[in-house]
Amino acid sequence: MHFRTIPVEERLACRDLLLLADEQMDMVERYLFRGTMFALFDQDDPEARGIVLVTDEGAGVFEIKNLAVREDVQRQGYGRALVQHVVDLVRPHAHTLLVGTGESPATLGFYEHCGFVRSHVIRNFFTDNYDHPIFEEDRQLVDMICLAMDLS
Secondary structure, three states: OEEEEEOHHHHHHHHHHHHHHOOOHHHHOOOOOOOEEEEEEOOOOOOOOEEEEEEEEEOOEEEEEEEEEOHHHOOOOHHHHHHHHHHHHHHHHOOEEEEEEOOOHHHHHHHHHOOOEEEEEEOOHHHHHOOOOOEEOOEEOOOEEEEEEEOO
């Protein structure tokens, strides 16, 4: 398993993966070019297994804005490896790592298993910012659940 930093000019080539985690491209474009993006590769597979994009929000706070693993290799530890890669890279510069997601039990459970704890809620985030209803696990997403990891 190895990671590669994805240069800004190559990020749109990862569109399919980015849209797995955030299904509206204009929302992805809000952060796509201001963060650092990494892709995870395994063995001889030339296709990325997953991607993660993290932003520096200032004052020692970083945020995972997008994390996606190819559907054919999900639940094999790649998501957790991507989170750990970000933690290892930002820990010397950060005291907090944030991530926001919808109220989906599987996704929340994944982040909590990685060491995040619920921090706060942004009410009506999905209904106010997306041009169509977003569903995950047969549930319409309304609020963004924000989770934090203490890195100090």
